[in-house]
Amino acid sequence: MSAIVKPVNQKAWWLILPVILCVAFSAIIPLMTVVNYSVQDIISPDNAVFVGTEWFTSIMRDEDLHAALWRQLLFSGAVLAIEIPLGVALALSMPARSWRASAVLVIVSLSLLIPWNVVGTIWQIFGRTDIGLFGWTLARLGLDYSYVGNPVHAWLTVLLMDVWHWTPLVALLAYAGLQSIPEAYYQAASIDGASKWAVFRYIQLPKMRGVLMIAVLLRFMDSFMIYTEPFVLTGGGPGNSTTFLSQYLTQKAIGQFDMGPAAAFSLIYFLIILMFCFVLYNWMLRVGTRDSEAAHD
Amino acid sequence: MARIELQLAHSYARTVRSDADYALLPLDIVFEDGGAYALLGPSGCGKTTMLNIISGLVTPSHGAIRFDGVDRTRATPQERNIAQVFQFPVIYDTMTVGENLAFPLRNRKVPADRIRERVGRIAEMLDLSGQLDQRAANLAADAKQKISLGRGLVRPDVSAVLFDEPLTVIDPHLKWELRRKLKQIHHELGLTLIYVTHDQVEAMTFADQVLVMARGRVVQQGTPADLFERPRHTFVGHFIGSPGMNLLPVEVRADGAIWLGGQRLGRPEALALPVGPLTLGIRPEYLRLASGDGADTVPATVTQVRHVGTSQLLGARVGDRDVKVHLPADAEPPAEGAIVRLALVGPHTRYYRNEELVG
Numbered sequence: 023m024s025a026i027v028k029p030v031n032q033k034a035w036w037l038i039l040p041v042i043l044c045v046a047f048s049a050i051i052p053l054m055t056v057v058n059y060s061v062q063d064i065i066s067p068d069n070a071v072f073v074g075t076e077w078f079t080s081i082m083r084d085e086d087l088h089a090a091l092w093r094q095l096l097f098s099g100a101v102l103a104i105e106i107p108l109g110v111a112l113a114l115s116m117p118a119r120s121w122r123a124s125a126v127l128v129i130v131s132l133s134l135l136i137p138w139n140v141v142g143t144i145w146q147i148f149g150r151t152d153i154g155l156f157g158w159t160l161a162r163l164g165l166d167y168s169y170v171g172n173p174v175h176a177w178l179t180v181l182l183m184d185v186w187h188w189t190p191l192v193a194l195l196a197y198a199g200l201q202s203i204p205e206a207y208y209q210a211a212s213i214d215g216a217s218k219w220a221v222f223r224y225i226q227l228p229k230m231r232g233v234l235m236i237a238v239l240l241r242f243m244d245s246f247m248i249y250t251e252p253f254v255l256t257g258g259g260p261g262n263s264t265t266f267l268s269q270y271l272t273q274k275a276i277g278q279f280d281m282g283p284a285a286a287f288s289l290i291y292f293l294i295i296l297m298f299c300f301v302l303y304n305w306m307l308r309v310g311t312r313d314s315e316a317a318h319d
Numbered sequence: 320m321a322r323i324e325l326q327l328a329h330s331y332a333r334t335v336r337s338d339a340d341y342a343l344l345p346l347d348i349v350f351e352d353g354g355a356y357a358l359l360g361p362s363g364c365g366k367t368t369m370l371n372i373i374s375g376l377v378t379p380s381h382g383a384i385r386f387d388g389v390d391r392t393r394a395t396p397q398e399r400n401i402a403q404v405f406q407f408p409v410i411y412d413t414m415t416v417g418e419n420l421a422f423p424l425r426n427r428k429v430p431a432d433r434i435r436e437r438v439g440r441i442a443e444m445l446d447l448s449g450q451l452d453q454r455a456a457n458l459a460a461d462a463k464q465k466i467s468l469g470r471g472l473v474r475p476d477v478s479a480v481l482f483d484e485p486l487t488v489i490d491p492h493l494k495w496e497l498r499r500k501l502k503q504i505h506h507e508l509g510l511t512l513i514y515v516t517h518d519q520v521e522a523m524t525f526a527d528q529v530l531v532m533a534r535g536r537v538v539q540q541g542t543p544a545d546l547f548e549r550p551r552h553t554f555v556g557h558f559i560g561s562p563g564m565n566l567l568p569v570e571v572r573a574d575g576a577i578w579l580g581g582q583r584l585g586r587p588e589a590l591a592l593p594v595g596p597l598t599l600g601i602r603p604e605y606l607r608l609a610s611g612d613g614a615d616t617v618p619a620t621v622t623q624v625r626h627v628g629t630s631q632l633l634g635a636r637v638g639d640r641d642v643k644v645h646l647p648a649d650a651e652p653p654a655e656g657a658i659v660r661l662a663l664v665g666p667h668t669r670y671y672r673n674e675e676l677v678g
Contacts, residue, residue, distance in 0.1 A: 209376050210409035214470060215397045215426035224411045224422075 059285030077286035087287065089262065090270040091294075094246060097181065097266060101245040104185050106238060109192025110230070114222070116197055127197075130190045138187075142254025145183045149255075169256060173263035180252045180264050187251070188241060195237045199230035235306045239299055246295055267291060321478040321511070323350040327382025327392075329368055335380075342368045344535045345382070350479065350513060355505050357526035358515045361558070364532040366515045370481050373513065374401045386478055402471040403481040407488060408463035410455045417442070417451035420469045427474075441469045444504055460488045465497070472504060479511035486521065498525055519559055531555045547602070548667070553674045556600045562632070565606065565642045566671075567663065569599045577664055580638055585615035585664035590678040598671040603632070603643040605667035608653070609660040616660040624652045635659065 060077055064070045081087060112130070117123045136144070149169050151157040160167040169179040203225065211221045249268035252258065258265035258273075265273075271291065275284035329343040338344060343365045350356055350373075358366040371377040372384060375396040383392045391399050402423070411419050420438045429437075442448045445465045450458070455466055464485060471480045482501075486494045502525060505512050516522050522529050523543040530540045531554070538552040539545075550556035556564030569579045571594050576586045579599070609616040619642060623634035631652055633644040642661065646652060653659050670678045 204407070204409075206405045206407060206409050209403070210405060210467075210470075212376070213374065213396045213401060213403045214423040216422070217426065220426065224413060228412045 056285045056288050059281050060289055063282055073282065077282040078290070081283045081287045081290065084283075086262065087270065090265055090267050093263075093265070094267045097177075097248070098242055098245045100181055101184055101188075102238060102241055104181070105189045105192050105241055106234065108185065109189050109237065110196045110234070112189065112193040113196035113200055114226070116193070118201070127194070130193055132190075133187050134190055134194075136187075138250040139254050141183065141187050142251040145179065145186075145251070146255050149179050171260060173260055176256045176260060176264050180255060183251055183255065184245060184248065188244070192237045192241065195233040196230055199233035200226060203229045231306075235303070238302060238306065242298060242302060243295060246298070321386040322352045322388075323373060323479060323511070324348070324385040324388075325350075325369070325373070325382075327372065327379040327384060329365075329372060329377065329379045329381070338535075341535050343372070343379070346537055348530070348537060348540070350511060353509050353511055355502070355525060355527045356511075356513045357522035357529045358513065358532060359517070359519060359522040359529050359558075360532035361517055365535040366517075366532050367483055369532075370403070370483055370513065370515050373479070374403045374481050375399050376403075400474075400476065400478045401481060402474055402477045402479075404464075404467050404471040404483065404485045406484045408460060408467045410458075410463050410466050412456040414455055415451065416447055416453050416455050416458070416466055419455050419466050420447075420451075420473050423470055423474055437473050437475065441473045444472075444500065444507075445469050461490060461493050464488055468497070468501070472508070472510070475508070477510060479513055482512065482514040484516055485514075486516075494521075501525065519561075523559075531558060533558070549676065550600070550669065551676045553598060553600060553671050556602075556669065556671075560602055560604075562603060562643045564600045564602050564669075565640075567599045567637065567640055567642070568596065569670075570596050579617055579663070582617050583615060584617065585662075587664055587668065587670075587678070590670070592670055592678050593672065596672075597677070598674070599663060600669045600671060601663055601665070601667065603645045605665060606642070606644040606661060606663070607665075608644070608646070609662045615664065616662050618658050619661050621653050621655050621657045621659060624655060635661070637661065 061072060061074060062070045063073045063076075116126050116130070133141075145156075148154045149157045149167075151161040151167060157167055157169075166172075167175055169176045207225050207229075208221065211225055216224070247268055248266055249272070252264045252266060253269055256264045258269050271284060271287055274280050274287065325346060325348045327343070328341055328345040330341045332340045335341065358369060360366050368377060372379050375391075375394055375398070378393060383390050385391060386399060396403070411422060414422065417438055420441060421434045424434045424437060438451070439448070442451055445468060447462070447465060447469060450462070455463065458466075468482075468485060471482070486497060489497060498521060501512070501514075504510075512525075514522070514525050516525075523546075527542065528540060529543055529546055530537050531546060531552075532538065533552075533554045539550065539555045541549075541551075546555055546559045550559065550564065553564075553566055557566065567579060569577050569584065571577055571592045573594055574586070575592065577584045577592075577597075577599065584599075617637050619635035619637045621633060621635050622641070623632075625632045625634075626648070628648075630648050631646040631650065633646055633652065635642050635644060644661070669676060
């Protein structure tokens, strides 16, 4: 080994200073503000009392929060279970080239271009039984449909709205993954006598793994933070049936001005998302590679 | 296994106006059962198109392809029972090496013990036995291409195995070894192999029969020796050999003597050449420096002498044409700029009119 002694150079710290400043102002300082709120009871700007973990304890025991959390998990789970397979199926049925591919891409991505509160408004009107096409049709079919009165209907409508709004994103990502597969793979599979299912299972799905991982993470994070659309559509009702975590948090922070519990909850919320993303990412990194199985057989 | 007959033409364009629109001009070829064939030609000559037509990935726009006399023009690759290996390795990432090799058999519902036996045999031939349980995705490019080759060879009942420049991604020293292996496998399994390449050494060492292609046409089919000794077309003469055949414009006079410019080259015995302009072709390997200033030789100015391992390559100018001459490695080469005399007419000299062999 060479015996070069590296000179100690502390000037390098100046080079990373801009990054430290950027991260500090964009992430760390705002987060610390929330931490600050979460451990104090701020009665007035000059009168704050340190309360330790009291807000955390109380928020963890909040029954409404538990209900909202389960509702949220169920919703995000349903979103992933529907949108990912549906998006992949959509991508598989999209034309691969020619002008039709461009036309289909534009049509598919239309719903992604609509502002979120407009999506809520569209579905609010769409689902009405008097003037909305969707609600009117269901009513005409003899269904007693009402997203304002029936919790199940409200829930399904929010889910349907999310599927309508975001499946195209999954489809576009999956489509990009499919387009990157060289033609030779399909030719080889055809020579090897692979069935359509085998082509999907052994070529298309493995090659889409990377983009699907991104799709799952994006859809999970985004659906876990859903706020605008159900707020516009149902306002969280009927009752609390469509009150998801973000809306619950807003009610606490702005509606009731409970800054301490709201801050404590924000931190927990943040940690939950972080944890789920971490678990999902690591699980998806492993699944399909079968490193563990291959060692045994 | 099958005898494959091609009587077809192919154009990728929908409307065909001229010969240039054809990827393959009308042709009539037979691949005999159990033969080792090479399709050799420069890029864009139609060799990959022909391969894809044989495998069924491309349907010819005109004509038919028959397997053992049965028309298979519209059959899928599966129905034709063809195996094909592509230029770049295609492997199934999520499978192990063994599963990759077994894939074509599993898809055809071959019994498990038979699969194990075939995979074991092919893996042994390709030196993959120790890696059967490894994941294929993590291997190097040449190992991946060996898997592709293995998948092509694993089915014992295929009509033919087609190779589309399969050794492009392989290191030169492994290329030699793999080519030898393919040849050995051909002897052991007796499969019909068709091998596409633009590398003449690869074609000549691999195949019993080489089809030289140019601009959508098969210009000559023959053994490697045929292509070397009697190129039927000036393209073959020039394309085969390194460097290729020397081609010079000459004239046959009424007495049967051949003239280059104002220089008499001689009168080839036992050849009835048509009177008029011709192209004379002679390989650098058969050109010799003539001693003295004897009759029937042409003067040439030496422009370059290079040592190329087993021989010396001499560049010389005859009139306004460049000529290459192979000299033995131990010969004393003439100095650059010196005048030498070349005997162009000899037993290995060929004559062409309109690029076609006439004698």
